[in-house]
Amino acid sequence: MLKLNNILKIFNEGTIDEKIALSHVNLHLNPGDFVTIIGSNGAGKSTLMNIISGVLIPDEGTVEIDGQVVNNLPEYKRAPMIGRVFQDPMAGTSPTMTIEENLAMAYARDKKRTLKLGVNKKRRELFREYLETLHLGLENRLNAKVGLLSGGERQALSLLMATFTQPKVLLLDEHTAALDPSRARLITDLTKEIVEKHHLTTLMVTHNMQQALDLGNRLIMMDSGQIILDVPEEKKKDLTIEGLLAEFERLRGEKFASDRAILG
Amino acid sequence: MVHSLFGAFESGVIFAIMALGVYLTFRILNFPDLTVDGSFATGGAVAAVMIVNGFSPYVSTIAAFFAGLAVGAFTGILHTKGKINPLLAGILSMIALWSINLRIMGKANIGLLGHDTVISQIKSFFTSFPYPILFTMALLVFIIKLLVDWFLDTEIGLAMRATGDNPRMIRSFAVNTDNTIILGVALSNGLVAFSGALWSQSQGFADVSMGIGMIIIGLASVIIGEAVFGDRSIKRATLAVIGGAIIYRIVVAIALRVGLDAQDMKLMTALIVIFALIAPRLTASYREKKRRAERQKNASAGLEG
């Protein structure tokens, strides 16, 4: 479903600020794979997401989605195939527009936009049904401006919007990191529910190791622009945080930089 | 006085079309577009030249709208494809349009007296009706407002609103924000040029300098309107913008009445906009200060007691 072949990304090449953000990364995802990604700050996780979504263009290598090489497609042309939720709860929605208008924009993602009204009776019913699955009561606030929602509610809405049209690939970049623990748990549970329901091929970056172990069928660890560990489903089941940290030390010869990582 | 008040209403509704255009860029796209000073005159120029060359005034006025579309699209392209900052892109268009408008007109001023215009035709059609221009123009503005409201609720319109609000997000929903910006700036200047065409016909002439200061008048209308009538929804805000344009013309009429010089009008307009931009912040910081002083007083009273 998703294939990254030999991806190289260098920032500020040839200057003193030169930074190899991704160093010949290879990654294959099968349809329905739910892969969690962990790694220290600056490991290249967000860069990887941006390469897939087309925000960044790789210096070498190819990105393939559903058998199609998308290197030359700009971000907005890849977007019908890719759902994204960002870390910042403000980033995934339009604050001055209403809940139903935001959903209408998500609904139109894989369709041609026309001069038809974005919200009509039939769609409003559909939006309401979808919102009910969040159990946040948002279905009763269709005409509320999204800017009035709490961070957790906005992130839940972002997640719903990102998955509304069941994209071929879902990219989640630390989408629970800016929330307090109870909200983060809510969004984590919703993520699991939605991904499983639609069998979405998903890449989820998290700094929460327990979350990375609990969710998904495969775990990847990144460091210095490389995938240093790739744990398949059978092994992931028995993996613990201690085991992960020990594995990192064995591979890199140093302790995992856990300044931000949540160990438990 | 009553007569000049009706005159102010009349010009207010014509200017309201321009102000709706400014609303589209300034508020919806979050794109401060200065093309307006040029495109208003482009509208007047195109309509006047066509009218004196024997075209129907209706065709001429609609042609002015399309000329405005093209001019606006040019500014939009400068910004999106040329990566030129919005303010500078608008200024460049505005300056270029000065020469282009002179080329269109062939001279600095074209008189329309003795020619059939939209305005003269309305007047001769409703002879027994008081203030026919005011009422037909008000109706026209209202129809345009409804069209703008409708457009902003369509799938494309929603994408345009999100472009001004959160471009990163709407790109992730497969919208080419370059296109929505170009379309929005084009539509905005189409309305501005349409307004310029009607204005030149109601004045009886088109002048190459008729657009100078128009952007500030448009901004004043948007800001005054929103402050007086509120902007809680699009439908409310577009109505408010029309109200703001009319209030602006009434204020000008009164100012002239009490003896202000016509040449001071631009200064006055600028002062109104400056005041309207600063006032909300001033009142907020005043309230904040008062709140703090109150707390301090209560706290020290608590200490003593």
Ligand SMILES: Nc1ncnc2c1ncn2[C@@H]1O[C@H](COP(=O)(O)OP(=O)(O)O)[C@@H](O)[C@H]1O
């Ligand atoms: N736009 C950019 N310009 C220059 N350097 C960048 C840019 N984006 C990321 N980097 C650098 O690339 C490296 C990887 O960044 P990132 O992918 O954001 O890491 P992560 O998400 O794993 O914390 C970091 O060293 C970061 O400083």
Ligand SMILES: [Mg+2]
């Ligand atoms: Mg990151």
